[in-house]
Amino acid sequence: MPWLFLLPLLALMAGFRLIPMIDAVRLSFYHWDGISPPVWVGFRNYSALWGDPAFRDALRNNGLILLTLPVWVILPLAVAIGLRERVRGWRIFRIAYFIPCAISPLIVGELANLFLRYDGPVDRILRDVGLRGLAQQWLANPSLALWVMMAVIIWANFGTGVLIYLAGAATIDESLYDAAKIDGASRWRQHRHVTLPQLREVIQFYGVIVLIGAFAAMFPYVYSLTGGGPGTSTYTVEFDVYQQAFGQGELGYGSAVGVVLLLLLLVLVIAAMRIFRMGEER
Amino acid sequence: MLKALCRTLTAARPRGSHARTLAAVTLAAALVAGCGSSSATSQSSTTGKGLGGSMKGQLTVWDWDDSTPGFAQAFAQIDKQFEAAHPGVTIKRVVQPYPNYPQLMQATFTAGSGPCVAEFLVGQNGPAVLHFQAGLVPLNAYVTPAMRSQLTQLNTVSSNYSSSGTIYALPFGLQPQVLYYNKKLFKKAGLNPGQPPTTYAQLASDAKALKAAGITPFAGGNQDGFMSEWWFSYLYPGFGTEQKSLQLALGKLALNDPSVTNTISHFLSLVHNGGFSANVASEALTPDAANDFAAGKGAMFVGLGSGGTASYVPFDQSLGTANVGVAEAVGETGTPSYLPGGPASSWGIPTYCQNKQLAWDYIKYSTSVAAARLLWEDDGMLPGNTGFTLPSNAVVQAREMAAAFRSHPFLYPAHGLWSASVDNAYRQQMELAVDGKESAAQVVAAMQSAASAP
Numbered sequence: 001m002p003w004l005f006l007l008p009l010l011a012l013m014a015g016f017r018l019i020p021m022i023d024a025v026r027l028s029f030y031h032w033d034g035i036s037p038p039v040w041v042g043f044r045n046y047s048a049l050w051g052d053p054a055f056r057d058a059l060r061n062n063g064l065i066l067l068t069l070p071v072w073v074i075l076p077l078a079v080a081i082g083l084r085e086r087v088r089g090w091r092i093f094r095i096a097y098f099i100p101c102a103i104s105p106l107i108v109g110e111l112a113n114l115f116l117r118y119d120g121p122v123d124r125i126l127r128d129v130g131l132r133g134l135a136q137q138w139l140a141n142p143s144l145a146l147w148v149m150m151a152v153i154i155w156a157n158f159g160t161g162v163l164i165y166l167a168g169a170a171t172i173d174e175s176l177y178d179a180a181k182i183d184g185a186s187r188w189r190q191h192r193h194v195t196l197p198q199l200r201e202v203i204q205f206y207g208v209i210v211l212i213g214a215f216a217a218m219f220p221y222v223y224s225l226t227g228g229g230p231g232t233s234t235y236t237v238e239f240d241v242y243q244q245a246f247g248q249g250e251l252g253y254g255s256a257v258g259v260v261l262l263l264l265l266l267v268l269v270i271a272a273m274r275i276f277r278m279g280e281e282r
Numbered sequence: 283m284l285k286a287l288c289r290t291l292t293a294a295r296p297r298g299s300h301a302r303t304l305a306a307v308t309l310a311a312a313l314v315a316g317c318g319s320s321s322a323t324s325q326s327s328t329t330g331k332g333l334g335g336s337m338k339g340q341l342t343v344w345d346w347d348d349s350t351p352g353f354a355q356a357f358a359q360i361d362k363q364f365e366a367a368h369p370g371v372t373i374k375r376v377v378q379p380y381p382n383y384p385q386l387m388q389a390t391f392t393a394g395s396g397p398c399v400a401e402f403l404v405g406q407n408g409p410a411v412l413h414f415q416a417g418l419v420p421l422n423a424y425v426t427p428a429m430r431s432q433l434t435q436l437n438t439v440s441s442n443y444s445s446s447g448t449i450y451a452l453p454f455g456l457q458p459q460v461l462y463y464n465k466k467l468f469k470k471a472g473l474n475p476g477q478p479p480t481t482y483a484q485l486a487s488d489a490k491a492l493k494a495a496g497i498t499p500f501a502g503g504n505q506d507g508f509m510s511e512w513w514f515s516y517l518y519p520g521f522g523t524e525q526k527s528l529q530l531a532l533g534k535l536a537l538n539d540p541s542v543t544n545t546i547s548h549f550l551s552l553v554h555n556g557g558f559s560a561n562v563a564s565e566a567l568t569p570d571a572a573n574d575f576a577a578g579k580g581a582m583f584v585g586l587g588s589g590g591t592a593s594y595v596p597f598d599q600s601l602g603t604a605n606v607g608v609a610e611a612v613g614e615t616g617t618p619s620y621l622p623g624g625p626a627s628s629w630g631i632p633t634y635c636q637n638k639q640l641a642w643d644y645i646k647y648s649t650s651v652a653a654a655r656l657l658w659e660d661d662g663m664l665p666g667n668t669g670f671t672l673p674s675n676a677v678v679q680a681r682e683m684a685a686a687f688r689s690h691p692f693l694y695p696a697h698g699l700w701s702a703s704v705d706n707a708y709r710q711q712m713e714l715a716v717d718g719k720e721s722a723a724q725v726v727a728a729m730q731s732a733a734s735a736p
Contacts, residue, residue, distance in 0.1 A: 035417040048735065053728070054710075118561035140505065140564035144721055157422040227506055230563065230713035231720075246385035248703050249413060251392070 021262070028256035033249045045256035057232040058240040061146055062264075067216045068131070068150055070211045073203065075154070076161025081191055083162065084169050094166070098159035105156065111226025112152045113139065133223050141225050144232040149234050153221050157213075161206055168202030169195065206275045211272055227233060237261045303470040324649070333424070338370035341644055343685045344387075344397040346380040346409070350589050352661030359660070364644055371640065389633065391417040392645050397643050398635035402451055404438035404625045405698040407705045411439045411451045413627055418450040419631040424642055425449055433649060434666040435624045438694045443528050454651040455626025455657060456664040456684050458587030459515045459695045461485075461609040462597055467581040469605070471495035478609035482520055482548055482723035484607075485612050489557045492581045501572070501580025503565030504716045507709025512567070513549045514708070516584045516693030519611045519618035521545045527620075531699035537730045538723075544614075547722040550715055561578045568592050576600040586664040587683045590624050594679040595662045608679045610686050616675045623687055624694030625666050707732035 028045055030038035049055050079097060083090045100108060115121050116138040123135035139147045172195065179189045196203075218236045226234040228243065235243075238261060245254025345357065354377065361373040365644030376397065378386055387409055390396025398597060406412035430436060433453055440447035465475035471492045479485035489499035502509045518527060529535035530542065553562065559580070565571055574594040575583035578601065580603035585592035587608075597606045611618040629645035631638055658665055658672065664684055665672065672684050697705060711725040 033416065034388050035414065052735070053731070061442060118564045136566035137561060137717075140713075142714055142717065229505075229507070229710060230717060231710045233714075243706075246388055248706065249384075249388055 024255040030252040032252040058235040076158045080165030100156045101159040105220035172198045333638035342397040343399040345401040354654045356660035374578030394634040398641040421449045451628035451630035453625030453628040455666045456650040457626040492709035501575035503571035508567045511599045511697040520614040524620040546730045621692040622695045
């Protein structure tokens with residue numbers, strides 16, 4: 001009987017997730033332009049991947065994005081703890097941090113583009129405060145563009161993390177803090193020994209969400225901020241899937257990139273879960 | 283009487299609402315009567331065997347937003363007149379965003395469902411006919427000898443760019459790749475506004491003179507790499523030939539051919555010698571760079587001959603017709619081997635379309651002399667149908683371009699003919715090269731790698 005309740009969702013999942021996923025795996029072994037009949041090419045799409053500089057750049061960029069994950073996880077945690085302390089004006093801060101999350105990523109991208117353009121507001125502010133030498137083409141500089149893009153993405157999303165952490169913190173039993181205070185624990189020790197252990201599962205949950213997002217939710221930002229450029233300096237693997245499949249009309253090759261992305265994510269998420277579990281067992 | 287009416291239709295006509303109304307009425311009448319350029323419409327209804335489908339109902343047409351109200355205005359009239367001539371038919375026009383158009387079209391072909399008539403660029407790059415040729419109806423059996431002689435560059439919508447190849451669409455309009463220059467700024471820099479550059483050396487020396495006078499020589503923005511495409515096509519006739527451009531597009535010319543490397547390195551030389559403003563790498567070509575030229579922030583701009591934000595239409599409006607000069611491609615030392623330009627766009631019929639006959643009638647009508655006239659009158663689009671000649675009172679830049687393209691050989695811009703993967707590599711690497719991070723040789727190497735990818 002319980003299966004009956006699950007059926008609609010299972011049908012949707014099968015129709016819109018599972019079957020397309022299996023079909024993408026099948027297509028990754030074909031050369032297909034989306035119009036003519038697909039031609040079987042075996043593993044040729046996969047072997048071509050390693051010689052493809054755009055794919056290599058995309059992988060490298062995703063690796064670099066992965067390195068920023070601690071910032072994604074820790075920054076909102078620190079802000080949430082600050083807000084929990086009811087700092088002056090905390091309600092305004094809470095709203096201000098969350099507003100960017102309520103804006104479409106495409107709009108965030110377009111706005112950031114306007115602000116960061118050469119001689120745009122950011123450059124003008126830098127000039128006005130005497131930092132003329134720092135003014136530059138933020139998104140057109142291949143060695144800077146990825147980091148600038150990441151800064152925009154973190155700014156746009158960290159409010160979600162703050163909200164999740166605040167929700168988690170709201171469930172912490174106040175008596176734990178009272179007990180810590182009676183034991184003479186400082187603010188820092190209260191957070192270290194009460195807040196952080198109590199939020200462990202929330203942090204793990206948010207960490208996994210961010211990990212998946214870093215590989216599978218960057219597209220609208222890349223698309224609107226840089227289009228993957230300059231060159232391929234801001235390509236990500238998921239952007240490459242789109243470019244190959246719909247930009248170049250190589251649906252088979254694009255599927256192969258997609259399969260690699262899926263496998264990569266699976267490995268990373270399983271590894272992250274294992275690490276979390278090991279931490280719990282300890 | 284009918285002949286007289288047909289002559290009226292094909293005669294040159296001044297711009298103006300009265301003229302448009304008259305054209306509309308006579309065109310509708312001509313369509314019903316089946317005369318002149320529109321006679322093909324009714325003719326195909328009776329002789330176009332094999333296409334099939336209902337001649338009633340809704341015909342969905344996709345085009346893209348080219349940011350000019352004139353284009354939409356002209357096609358609103360064309361649709362209206364087609365409906366009047368085909369009782370029981372309604373045209374459902376869907377304007378799609380240009381940046382996503384290839385992806386949207388790709389999805390319709392994969393799904394086997396979508397518009398019955400769709401706009402395509404000619405060539406094989408971007409939302410182009412030959413990129414989607416496997417999903418388009420071959421039209422050779424229906425294209426009449428008159429259409430073959432009147433429509434510009436049918437080979438650019440035909441397989442292998444061959445005039446005897448399979449035709450997959452009907453082209454319309456004429457889109458030259460030209461250099462606009464600001465006569466006032468030329469004068470200010472001590473240059474003769476009546477003598478625009480005709481050779482690369484003069485282009486470079488004019489740029490130098492302008493720079494010395496404190497004027498930014500070229501307005502440009504290469505944020506998406508599109509400026510590099512336009513410049514390549516503008517300069518290529520000076521370093522290559524028509525034949526080489528076609529060979530390049532067909533993969534029969536090595537990408538490291540001197541014609542390609544010279545074109546790229548000469549363009550980069552203009553960039554690195556301060557020809558463009560400091561924000562060239564971060565600004566978009568359209569509308570930003572075009573707007574810069576229109577605002578007098580750059581003395582020259584490689585733009586388009588017909589319609590859109592990068593043509594003489596907005597430039598004349600902001601700078602004044604007398605201040606906007608137009609120059610054709612430059613030669614390396616003498617005259618260029620050909621002029622870069624070809625059809626503005628084309629109409630094709632996807633194979634999944636159920637009403638192919640009706641779709642054929644529509645695309646034939648949309649590329650007729652009468653439609654060319656409406657596109658000229660409403661949008662300033664230069665005619666791609668040789669049956670229509672610009673009126674003598676047409677704006678000077680349009681007349682000059684039309685005359686140049688009548689008297690010189692021309693071919694669709696090189697970047698539009700080569701493959702999407704080569705173009706993608708070119709644009710990506712040129713984003714870096716314009717920023718001084720890569721050389722012409724590295725750009726060519728990346729293009730070669732893209733061309734040889736399995």
